[in-house]
Amino acid sequence: MNNKNYISATQLMLMAVASGLMFPFTVMPLVETPPYNQDIWISLLGAVFYLIIIAMPSLILMNRFRGVTFNETNELILGKILGKLSAVLFVLLFIACFYLCMATEVMFIALVIMPKTPNWAILVCMLGPISYAVYKGAGVIGRLAVFIALYMIFNIIFFAIFGFHWVDFNNLRPVLADSTFAQINQGAFLTASRYSEVLIFFVFSYFLSQKASINKTFVKAIGIFAVCFLLMILCVLLVLGYDIAQANFNSYYTFTRQISISNFIEKIEAISLSAWFPGSLLKLTIYNFMACYVLSGIFKTKSHHGFVIPLSVSGLIFCLIPALTKTDFILKMTSNQVMLLMILPITFGVPLLLLIVYLWRRKKIGPILAQKKQERISQSAESSE
Amino acid sequence: MVNSVLYDLTEDGKAKLTLEIMNPAAPGGQPIIYEAKGATFAEAVRQEMDSVDKNLFAGFNRARLFSEKLAKSGLNPLIDFVYRNSLTDETPLMILVKDEDPQRFYLCETGLSDMMGNYLESLSKTQQMTTCESVFITTLEFEQLYYQQGIQPVMGLVQIIEQNDYSTSSGSGSSSGSQPSAYGTSTQGKSSEASSGSEKDGASQPQDSQKNASSAQSGGVKYYVFYEGLAAFKEDKLVGYMNGEEARAYNILRNQFTTSVLPFPYGKGYITCLMQNAKTKIDTKLNGLAPEITVTVKTHMSISQIDDQSINIMEKEVLKKVEQKANATLQDQLLGSIQKAQQQFESDIFGFGIYMHSQHPQEWKEIKYKWDNLFVKAKINVKVETTILTEGSAKQPMGQKVHSHEQ
Numbered sequence: 001m002n003n004k005n006y007i008s009a010t011q012l013m014l015m016a017v018a019s020g021l022m023f024p025f026t027v028m029p030l031v032e033t034p035p036y037n038q039d040i041w042i043s044l045l046g047a048v049f050y051l052i053i054i055a056m057p058s059l060i061l062m063n064r065f066r067g068v069t070f071n072e073t074n075e076l077i078l079g080k081i082l083g084k085l086s087a088v089l090f091v092l093l094f095i096a097c098f099y100l101c102m103a104t105e106v107m108f109i110a111l112v113i114m115p116k117t118p119n120w121a122i123l124v125c126m127l128g129p130i131s132y133a134v135y136k137g138a139g140v141i142g143r144l145a146v147f148i149a150l151y152m153i154f155n156i157i158f159f160a161i162f163g164f165h166w167v168d169f170n171n172l173r174p175v176l177a178d179s180t181f182a183q184i185n186q187g188a189f190l191t192a193s194r195y196s197e198v199l200i201f202f203v204f205s206y207f208l209s210q211k212a213s214i215n216k217t218f219v220k221a222i223g224i225f226a227v228c229f230l231l232m233i234l235c236v237l238l239v240l241g242y243d244i245a246q247a248n249f250n251s252y253y254t255f256t257r258q259i260s261i262s263n264f265i266e267k268i269e270a271i272s273l274s275a276w277f278p279g280s281l282l283k284l285t286i287y288n289f290m291a292c293y294v295l296s297g298i299f300k301t302k303s304h305h306g307f308v309i310p311l312s313v314s315g316l317i318f319c320l321i322p323a324l325t326k327t328d329f330i331l332k333m334t335s336n337q338v339m340l341l342m343i344l345p346i347t348f349g350v351p352l353l354l355l356i357v358y359l360w361r362r363k364k365i366g367p368i369l370a371q372k373k374q375e376r377i378s379q380s381a382e383s384s385e
Numbered sequence: 386m387v388n389s390v391l392y393d394l395t396e397d398g399k400a401k402l403t404l405e406i407m408n409p410a411a412p413g414g415q416p417i418i419y420e421a422k423g424a425t426f427a428e429a430v431r432q433e434m435d436s437v438d439k440n441l442f443a444g445f446n447r448a449r450l451f452s453e454k455l456a457k458s459g460l461n462p463l464i465d466f467v468y469r470n471s472l473t474d475e476t477p478l479m480i481l482v483k484d485e486d487p488q489r490f491y492l493c494e495t496g497l498s499d500m501m502g503n504y505l506e507s508l509s510k511t512q513q514m515t516t517c518e519s520v521f522i523t524t525l526e527f528e529q530l531y532y533q534q535g536i537q538p539v540m541g542l543v544q545i546i547e548q549n550d551y552s553t554s555s556g557s558g559s560s561s562g563s564q565p566s567a568y569g570t571s572t573q574g575k576s577s578e579a580s581s582g583s584e585k586d587g588a589s590q591p592q593d594s595q596k597n598a599s600s601a602q603s604g605g606v607k608y609y610v611f612y613e614g615l616a617a618f619k620e621d622k623l624v625g626y627m628n629g630e631e632a633r634a635y636n637i638l639r640n641q642f643t644t645s646v647l648p649f650p651y652g653k654g655y656i657t658c659l660m661q662n663a664k665t666k667i668d669t670k671l672n673g674l675a676p677e678i679t680v681t682v683k684t685h686m687s688i689s690q691i692d693d694q695s696i697n698i699m700e701k702e703v704l705k706k707v708e709q710k711a712n713a714t715l716q717d718q719l720l721g722s723i724q725k726a727q728q729q730f731e732s733d734i735f736g737f738g739i740y741m742h743s744q745h746p747q748e749w750k751e752i753k754y755k756w757d758n759l760f761v762k763a764k765i766n767v768k769v770e771t772t773i774l775t776e777g778s779a780k781q782p783m784g785q786k787v788h789s790h791e792q
């Protein structure tokens with residue numbers, strides 16, 4: 001690993017925040033979760049609790065296998081063949097997320113922003129910068145995240161402030177009267193189960209500078225993500241109301257369309273789009289990189305570079321297949337039910353399995369792990385000299 | 386750039402669209418008006434392009450106008466079109482044109498604005514700060530009212546006033562400055578074709594008042610916009626109209642009231658009060674399946690005009706009597722408006738259902754689908770508490786002073 005590929009804790013945190021915020025920015029899945037009424041924002045608060053539980057096995061593994069690559073972690077715990085199989089499961093999720101996110105974003109651009117532009121032109125414009133950033137590696141992605149994530153957070157705060165004029169607090173009434181605890185709990189669980197960004201920590205923690213604490217970085221990322229998400233959903237509910245929000249494909253964008261400054265500066269949804277588009281590219285870059293990086297670990301190639309173009313081209317082809325880019329197909333694939341089945345087994349199930357096996361084989365893995373860590377320390381010392 | 390759109394139906398039920406398009410090249414910003422027809426509004430928009438040589442941009446559209454015919458047939462297909470189309474957004478005002486020929490709207494005077502869309506938008510900013518006898522509902526607000534349970538939608542109401550004898554009035558020496566006063570009279574009148582028996586003595590019909598207006602235009606007929614009252618809907622269909630007075634009651638009950646004047650008979654003439662800061666509290670009860678709604682309005686007023694010079698408003702007893710009279714007047718107006726919605730429209734445009742929902746959430750689950758029927762039978766109690774804070778800058782009626790000097 002080259003020195004320039006180290007990322008700081010802030011960079012990793014902002015990568016996870018930006019990637020996590022892209023779903024509410026694009027489709028606001030929370031409006032499609034129980035309790036299906038004005039109380040959905042409360043279930044978001046509950047989601048934070050589930051997020052930490054879901055991330056727990058991954059966090060324990062990351063801390064124990066600090067300085068060891070993602071593939072090495074899998075292979076150390078499960079052995080070579082099963083370790084590769086486990087890594088393949090992660091790759092499949094990364095590729096599925098890459099394809100589905102790209103298809104969703106292209107669909108939104110084609111439907112709402114640029115209906116006359118052909119999909120292939122939008123895809124080419126997206127895949128160019130994505131491939132370049134993935135090719136350059138983790139360091140570049142980390143540095144990009146600082147600019148893009150901060151701009152996204154600034155945008156959310158900006159619209160929350162200027163949207164206050166349109167706020168109607170009656171839209172949140174009655175509070176907790178129409179929902180049961182079970183419904184809010186279910187909504188919280190479904191919201192948390194969609195959060196695949198814990199895997200960003202799992203893959204990128206290898207590039208994280210040794211001084212940084214993974215746990216602290218993760219908690220900060222969850223905190224910032226939850227606050228931003230809460231601001232977004234409250235803006236949507238307070239300005240549009242639940243019924244309108246649910247009927248919209250992109251309710252946050254519809255919210256931004258209502259905002260003007262002093263009845264003078266209008267159509268400022270463009271400012272929101274100026275954060276949404278780079279954010280989309282960043283999320284796609286992160287998932288593309290993770291897929292390429294883990295693939296390179298599986299096939300033991302020198303670098304991930306050889307996988308970048310094939311993966312991008314396969315994404316382009318996927319997004320041009322008419323049957324796979326139909327609105328109803330994409331909405332079904334990004335629905336809570338499908339996301340739960342697709343993401344949760346990989347973000348929670350596989351890491352839990354890895355953790356159990358690790359605890360079972362701890363005595364055998366311990367010396368090998370210590371040796372690997374020692375090799376890594378001496379390697380990094382040599383490269384710094 | 387589209388400034389306003391009028392949606393109408395042809396005689397054979399097809400969609401008819403009239404667009405007001407900004408023409409930057411024209412002197413004085415005179416807009417271009419285009420008309421198109423199609424089986425649906427989506428088709429009509431495309432048909433428009435048969436005549437328009439530039440791409441249409443509706444991002445700065447200020448108003449969506451609807452003919453009575455279309456509103457009665459239902460706005461659902463149109464709302465769906467607006468919702469789906471990337472060119473349309475939710476910020477334009479929703480206004481109903483109550484006229485046999487709604488196309489005449491684009492022949493109306495635009496005041497100090499250059500286009501009808503801009504004119505209506507300016508009106509939405511100025512009128513709510515002076516009379517509060519109309520509603521300005523954006524497309525988003527209309528959609529919210531349409532989607533939400535426990536409330537029915539309303540939209541702004543425009544009537545077209547025809548003035549065909551202005552050549553006489555201009556010849557009679559009235560200056561161009563009289564035009565605003567004509568508007569003033571018509572607004573104060575509160576009576577229009579939409580009025581339903583709530584005209585006050587001395588209030589003139591808008592048509593009559595406009596006869597005082599002067600114009601430099603030569604030949605033909607001149608049209609004016611009369612923006613007052615509201616159009617009430619049940620689901621997506623027009624069910625009736627409310628006049629200015631009733632629209633003010635709507636604004637008070639929806640807690641959207643800003644300011645208005647309330648004239649009521651007292652002594653030998655009228656006392657006119659300036660109403661400010663009306664706050665409405667709505668309490669609901671459910672006795673079995675019989676809802677009871679109690680409306681409490683607290684408002685502050687100040688005296689604007691006293692016709693009868695013998696009234697000394699500085700006397701506490703007189704002031705109390707004036708407050709009681711103001712309470713009774715406002716109470717009658719509020720009750721009349723609610724009863725009209727109950728009996729004529731059978732539509733809860735005031736949103737009492739929302740209060741029922743938030744105050745009785747468990748019971749609401751059972752009655753929400755029956756609410757329209759229950760609202761019609763609901764018992765309504767209205768209580769108004771007026772406080773007259775100031776009596777204007779005059780200590781006593783000005784005529785009384787003159788009178789005492791003469792004595």
